[in-house]
Amino acid sequence: MEDQSKSEKKSAVSVVIHSFFVVPFIIAIFAVIIFLIARIMTAEPNTARDYLEDVKIGGSTKRWQGAFELSKILSNPDMVPTDDLFVQEMISAFNYAEHDRDARIRQYLAIAMGATGDLRYVETLLNALDESETEVTKASTFALGNLGDKRAVEKLIELLGSGSPQVRLQSVIALGKIGDPYAIPELKKMLMDIEPNVKWDAAIALAKQKDASGKRILLDLLDRKYLDSFPNIDEIEQVQVLMVVINIVPLLSDSDFVEPLTRLKNNDSNLKVREAARKALLNY
DSSP states (O other): OHHHHHHHHHHHHHHHHIIIIIHHHHHHHHHHHHHHHHHHHHOOOOOHHHHHHHHHHSOHHHHHHHHHHHHHHTTSGGGOOOSHHHHHHHHHHHHHGGGOSOTHHHHHHHHHHHHHTOGGGHHHHHHHTTOSOHHHHHHHHHHHHHHTOGGGHHHHHHHTTOSOHHHHHHHHHHHHHHTOGGGHHHHHHGGGOSSHHHHHHHHHHHHHTTOGGGHHHHHHHTOHHHHHTOTTOOHHHHHHHHHHHHHHGGGGOOGGGHHHHHHHHHHOSOHHHHHHHHHHHTTO
């Protein structure tokens, strides 16, 4: 009987603990989870102003992450604030970050400014081309290419003589996007660059202006065997190169491109490449 009584007491204590501690604890946990889910579902997404605020007053990690998010969100025209205050705050944040040890802040802010399409950022980006930090120079060059303003042409031409292959490459690409005939003689010189990527994009930039000076290079780029000779270029990158060149060469109206385009249309392993080649051939 005594053992039975002890057992009943233990059982009662267990019930009390379960009722007054365990069950409320579980309920509380579920309540917190439901609250967090509801908060996530109802929370409004961050805006460009929110991320700019992170850049201005956040800690070191928060600042570069805010700049990175700006570089993404401002590529959506619907998310770009156009008021003078936002533009001035972006420029101020970019200039202030010159003293920051983390170059990523200026790098991503430069890309963000270029993504807006707002020409009020041109002068700021032009000034940044004199940076000693290569990544910032590359990003500013890329941004100026996206803005497409001819005020950048002379400065970009100067950068074609940079000792950094990546800076030369971004300058060639930017000049190709801007499309100013003034740059054609300098782009022709880049066809002899020691770096394959630089001369390839020089040929593409010239073709965009219907200049066939890079014809030999473009013919090579339509040849899978040629691309295979560069082991660092994987299949995805090969397809990207082919698609760009296939879409560019009809601008030159040169029948020498018919044979390589036909070969790609009939034999290439990639469906997108075959279809692009087929459409390109309709121009001949």
